[in-house]
Amino acid sequence: MIDHHIGMLSIAIAALINIWLSWRCGTARGKAKVMHGDGGDTALHRHMRAHANFVEYTPIALLLILVLDMNDQVGWLLALTATVFLVGRVLHAIGMQADKPSMPRMVGMLTTLVPYAIWIVWVVLVVFQVV
Template sequence: MIMLPVTLAAAAAAAVLNLWLSIRVGAVRRALSISVGDGGSDSLQRRMRAQANFVENTPFVLALIAAIELAGKGGGWLSLVAAAYMIARVLHGFGMDGGNWGWGRMVGTLVTMLVLLGLAVVAALVGAGVM
């Protein structure tokens, strides 16, 4: 039996997603010949912030998923929450570019906040012995 299967799958997805976000930053850097910093480029700033925002939020999500799973309180719902988070982060990444995908930023941000809050509440309830 694999320990922490949801955490492992979520961490793998997060690693691939971070790589994708990094490649998107690199594509703009190459196109604009900007090696260091953002060169005042709005498009590069947007892509850099999309990746940074992912890096800022994902450790908390993964830690909460792992803690809930270690406590034996995971299950099918936890996989769905992890998947929703990853999909939201893809939408956020595209949404940060603006244009037709601009709505993805709002949806990605909202889902991220709801996932963080939901996981934190579940973890607190598990820790308090209520769940």
């Protein structure tokens, strides 16, 4: 049996982060007593955007991770970049609650975009059998 543990574990961790972000939205929605949309509530809006941002970046990232894992690429590097990405997604969500630009948000985006770019190049190199 082929082992795709890095991809599968990344998916599981991302699903847990997604549940956490969803829970934060639900809690903020309850506090604001808003059923639909954000009702003009700043905290709820920020939670919703953090969740949406996660959903905007994570599916493609997980596909890139899984494709690299399925092609037996360097496991430690794939695991490291997946960890950096997932930690970055949490930091970004936390940083989204600040009133002004914050270090967690900035670091979160940096640790999202750098692994993303690495994986894109890496997948292209695999496709052309460079690595």
